[in-house]
Amino acid sequence: MLPGADRILGVIVNPRSRRNKKHRDEINEILGSCDKTHFRIAEQPDDISGVLADFAARSVNVIAISGGDGTVSRVLTHLFAERPFETMPVIAILRGGTANMIAGDVGSRGSVPGALQRLRQWVESGAGQIEIQSRPVLRVQPGASEPVHYGMFFGAGAVIQGIEYTNENIHSRGMKSELSLGLGMLRSMWGIARRDPRFFQPVDIAIGSDEQPASSPQSITMLLVSSLERLFLGMHPYWGEKNGKSIHVTKVRSPAKRLLWNLPSLLRGKPSRHMTPEQGYLSYNVDTISLEFDGPFTLDGEILHAHIESGPV
Secondary structure, eight states: OOOOOGGOOOEEOOSSSSSHTTHHHHHHHHHOOOOEEEEEOOOOOHHHHHHHHHHHHOOOOOEEEEHHHHHHHHHHHHHHHOOOOOSOOEEEEESSSSHHHHHHHSOSSSHHHHHHHHHHHHHHHHOOOOOOOOOOOOEEEESSOOOOEEEEEHHHHHHHHHHHHHHTGGGTTTOOSSHHHHHHHHHHHHHTTTTTTTOEEEEEEEEEETTTTOEEEEEEEEEEEEESOOOGGGGGOOOOOOOTTEEEEEEEEOTTTTHHHHHHHHHHHHOOOSSGGGGEEEEEESEEEEEOOOOEETTTTTTEEEEEGOOOO
């Protein structure tokens, strides 16, 4: 824990994030009256690198990120790829975005103004209860010559169709919350179970992990890779033994039997007797994973693309 006298706070705010728009005046008022805080707006992704370099020059050692999962991922990418700090700062993640999946696991509770007020008090006087948690960060390289990205949640297969459906049919109607992601996921699973071509789009993926080489390509309905313990709506879709490993992996092969029937158990990480590898369900933990496939994947809500000719992800 940082001594109170040594805490210097830097706050990065994405002004386009939904909850930051709602609380803009309150955020400005709270941060404008704090002597030990440096407040920066990052309106474009390219702004983040300069903001972090400025924070490093000002000896900031606590960084608060108020934005969505994509903003958090971009900050992590610049922190780890560029290394502007000699010692990695403590990170506080605020619920400034739409789904706020990362903040739901390791972020501050409550509204952005409330979280900033508590952080300000802690930085200035040491008052309040601040819990520091530790999570691994995913280092994702889409191909041998592609830039490296950092984040907390990777998904392929049905996850992509769920995101696309949510953006086009739920977010576009003004419903933007954790619940909207849950509705999009349920609609996707229903579409997969009915083999609706809009949703039933299995991906052939060759998977290797740790020191094991890639297997023959498997037809995958859904692949989740994450260092988070909780996803949106409290989901914990993992049940493999950790054995000291840092990354959760859950895959559902195609076709998976009783998918809709097993979905509640899958999302709780409590496998039913029907959720066996032979039935198409597998969850385990690794330190590294290698994926060879063609197609889109998501890292913290942002859509990227894998190409076999570029090398494994």
